[in-house]
Amino acid sequence: xxxxxxxxxxxxxxxxxxxxxxxxxxxxxxxxxxxxxxxxxxxxxxxxxxxxxxxxxxxxxxxxxxxxxxxxxxxxxxxxxxxxxxxxxxxxxxxxxxxxxxxxxxxxxxxxxxxxxxxxxxxxxxxxxxxx
Numbered sequence: 313x314x315x316x317x318x319x320x321x322x323x324x325x326x327x328x329x330x331x332x333x334x335x336x337x338x339x340x341x342x343x344x345x346x347x348x349x350x351x352x353x354x355x356x357x358x359x360x361x362x363x364x365x366x367x368x369x370x371x372x373x374x375x376x377x378x379x380x381x382x383x384x385x386x387x388x389x390x391x392x393x394x395x396x397x398x399x400x401x402x403x404x405x406x407x408x409x410x411x412x413x414x415x416x417x418x419x420x421x422x423x424x425x426x427x428x429x430x431x432x433x434x435x436x437x438x439x440x441x442x443x444x
Contacts, residue, residue, distance in 0.1 A: 354413045361406035367399045 375392050378385075 357409045364403040364406050371396050
């Protein structure tokens with residue numbers, strides 16, 4: 313009877329270990345996916361910020377040309393003023409998003425390094441276990 317209980321306890325412990333290892337592996341995969349996603353988002357925000365700067369410069373050139381027209385159309389000037397304000401706000405928002413993402417990237421880079429180290433250790437242990 314005691315032997316059966318010991319066998320059941322050992323089987324339960326092995327199952328718990330396997331489940332724990334799978335959970336650790338899933339967590340490591342999640343961390344890698346999150347780091348990749350964050351890098352892609354940071355790159356996209358940087359690209360959008362660059363484009364917003366180009367829009368700001370284009371609107372400024374259009375405004376200068378509109379001021380040079382012999383006949384000034386108030387509706388066009390109002391639209392340009394609204395567009396100037398919106399592109400300025402967009403540029404500011406994207407620059408703030410870049411700053412936030414760069415701070416977040418710095419914070420998570422240490423965690424990503426830790427998860428990569430744990431993942432490499434796990435793979436090398438698993439490989440050495442197969443060879444034995």
